[in-house]
Amino acid sequence: MKDVAALAGVSLSTVSRVVSGSPPVAPELAVRVQRAVEIIGYRHNHTAGTLRRADGVSRTLGLIFEDVSNPFFSAVHRGVEDIARARGVVTFAGSSDEDPERERELIDALLARRVDGLIVVPTAGDHTHLLRDVAAGLALAFVDRPPTSIEADCVLSDNRRGAEQAVAHLIAHGHRRIAFLGDRPEVHTASERLAGYRAALRQADIPEEPDLIRHPRHRAADAYHLTAELLRADTPPTALFTSQNLITIQALRALHHAGHKHDIALVGFDDVPLAEAIEPGVTVVAQDAFGLGRHAGELLFSRLDGYDGPARRIVLPAPLITRGSGEIPPSQ
Amino acid sequence: MKDVAALAGVSLSTVSRVVSGSPPVAPELAVRVQRAVEIIGYRHNHTAGTLRRADGVSRTLGLIFEDVSNPFFSAVHRGVEDIARARGVVTFAGSSDEDPERERELIDALLARRVDGLIVVPTAGDHTHLLRDVAAGLALAFVDRPPTSIEADCVLSDNRRGAEQAVAHLIAHGHRRIAFLGDRPEVHTASERLAGYRAALRQADIPEEPDLIRHPRHRAADAYHLTAELLRADTPPTALFTSQNLITIQALRALHHAGHKHDIALVGFDDVPLAEAIEPGVTVVAQDAFGLGRHAGELLFSRLDGYDGPARRIVLPAPLITRGSGEIPPSQ
DNA sequence: CTGAAAGCGCTTACAG
DNA sequence: CTGAAAGCGCTTACAG
Secondary structure, eight states, X not given: OHHHHHHHTSOHHHHHHHHTTOSOOOHHHHHHHHHHHHHHTOOOOHHHHHHHSSSOOOOEEEEEESOTTSHHHHHHHXXXXXXXXXXXXXXXXXXXXXXXXXXXXXXXXXXXXXXSEEEEOOOSSOOTTHHHHXXXXXXXXXXXXXXXXXXXXXXXXXHHHHHHHXXXXXXXXXXXXXXXXXXXXXXXXXXXXHHHHHHHHHHTTOOOOGGGEEOOSSHHHHHHHHHHHHHHSSSOOSEEEEOSHHHHHHXXXXXXXXXXXXXXXXXXXXXXXXXXXXXXXXXXXXXXHHHHHHHHHHHHHHHHTTOOSSOOEXXXXXXXXXXXXXXOOOOO | OHHHHHHHTSOHHHHHHXXXXXXXXXXXXXXXXXXXXXXXXXXXXXXXXXXXSSSXXXXXXXXXXXXXXXXHHHHHHHHHHHHHHTTTOEEEEEEOTTOHHHXXXXXXXXXXXXXXXXXXXXXXXXXXXXXXXHHTTOEEEEESSOOSSSXXXXXXXXXXXXXXXXXXHHHHTTOOOEEEEOOOTTSHHHHHHHHHXXXXXXXXXXXXXXXXXXXXXXXXXXHHHHHHHHHHSSSOOSEEEEOSHHHHHHHHHHHHHTTOTTTSEEEEESOOTTTTTSSSBOEEXXXXXXXXXXXXXXXXXXXXXXXXXXXXXXXXXXXXXXXXXXXXXXXX
C-alpha cells in the first residue's frame, strides 16, 4: 500500500480511503490511486484492516458440518453461502465427522482466524466453551440439531413429526412389523426420529420390538448388511423406516438385491436423487436443506446486525412425499 | 494477550512464545501463562500473527467450485479438506456458478483474506490476473478442468478417454444412433467428453448427426424435457450418453417415466447414488472425486513446501462400470 | 478534502 | 531463558 501511495504521490490515508471506498476524496486523486493500484498489482489486505478497524469485523464465517461431502450438508452449505454472498461475506467450511474433539479443533482454528460467526451442526460434545466467545461478540447458530449444553439460535427440520408421519403412513397401509434403521440416539436428529417412530407405534397400540430397532455403526458400510440380515430373520419386518439418507441408499440396495423391492415397504428420512426414477419410487420425508442453510444464515446475520434478544428456534416442516415404496401392503 | 501477560506477570514475548509453542521457555512460566490463558479465556489471534510473522503464512486455503452443493464437487471438497486438515490448514469454499465475474469476485475476496493457496474449478473466463499473485508466492492448482489462459498445476479425470470408452461400449452393443447430452463445449470437461464421443463414432465409421448432440441450457430444468423430446422424435436414438451427473439423473427420470428404461440404453459420465439399485442398473464412467481433491491438495502443498518446477498435470483414470443400462441392445 | 501519527494484536531480532 | 522495542499492513481520529 505504501508503494501505491508513493507511486500516486499521495498519503497512505488517501490510498486507504480510495481502496475502502470512504467518501471524502477528490475524483482526480482517486483516479491516480486506482491507476497506481493497477500498475503495482496491489492486493488489499483485508485481514490487516480487520485488525485495525473499529468494529473488528472480518466478513468471514465458519461452517462446521458432519461431513461437507454429504449431499444433505452440502445443500445446507449452499443455502448459507447464498445469504453470506449477498453481504460480501466469505465462508470457511469443515467436517467434524461427528467427533467432538475434531469439532473443537475446527472451532478453535476458525476462531483464531477471527470469523465473525459460526454455524455449526453440533456433535454430541459440550459447547459451553463457546459462551465466552458469544459474550465477546461471536455470532453463533446451530443447524440440523439443537445445541445440548447451551442456549443459541438454531434451525431444525421437524424430525419427530416427520418420522411419526412416515411411520403412521406405513401403519395406515397395514404394517405392524416396522423396522427402524438409524444413527445411535446420541445424535439428536436420530433420537428425535426414533421418538417419532415410537409415538406412531404407540398411537396404533403396536408394541415396540427391540429387535426391529437397529443402529448401523458405519452407515455406508453396515446399513446394507444390517438390512440384509433383517430380511433373512425368521419373522422379518414388512416395512422399513430408514431415518438417514445414506442409510436409505444402502437399505434400498439391499432390498433390490434381495429381490424384495416389491414386497417390503420403505420410507426414508431425507430425499435422495433418483428416488423418483427407481421402481417402485422411494417414499420419503423431505427436508428443505437449502432452507435450513438460508435460515441459519439469516439468524446469524441478524445477530451481527445487533439483535440481542433470546435464542430463537426455527423448525421447518418435513413433509411426506409418496412415490410407491411406502404404499406397499404387508406381504404376510 | 497483554491481559494474559499482566495476569501471569510476564512479558508479551513470553506469552507469545508459550502460545505459539516456541521452545525456549521455562516450564514454570509456561504453566503460569497457560493458567492465565484459561482464566481470561484468551483466544489467539492467528491473523495478527500472520501479519507479523516472517513467512506470512495464514494456514488458510481457498476453494472455488462450480457449486459446493453438487455431490461431485462436495466430494472433491472433502478430498482437499483431508489433505489440508493433516497440516492444520483450514479452507474457505465458494461457488462460481460457472460465472467468470462471480469467480473473480470470490478470488479477490479470498486473496484479500490472504489465503496461502487457491484450488479452483475454473470457469471459461480469463485467469491471467492470477499470474502476479503466483509470482508473489500464491500457490495455485486447478481441478476438474485445466486453466485455459495460464500454466498451472492441475488434476483432471481422463474425460476424453472415459467418454470414448463409454460410447465405444454402446457401439459394441450394436448402437449407431447414440445421443450426446452434455454441457456446452465452453466448459472444458464437456468439450473433452464430446471429443471422446466423436472419436468413438469415427473409429466405428458412424457419421455424426448434429440432431443427436444436445446441450440443455439449465441442467436440472431442461435435461428432462430434452430427453423426452429426443425420445419422441421420428427416428429416436437407441442409446444415450449423458455426460454429467445432474443430466444423467434427469435423463434417467425421463427414460423411466416414458417407459423406455428397458429399450433405450444409457451410459452416464460420473457415478450417481442408487445407480446400482435402479432397474436396470446404471452403467457409468466413474470419476474419483475424492482422489481429484486429494491430488489437488498435494500439488498445492508441494508448492507451499518450496517446489518451484514447471506446472504438473495429473490425469486420473475414469473407468467404465457396467450395471445393465449400457448393455441394452438397440430396439430397432 | 488531505496528511502525519498512533495503534490494532501479534512476532522477532536484539540485548541482557 | 526473558524482556523492551520495532514493525507487519492497515484505519482512524485529529489538525490543517
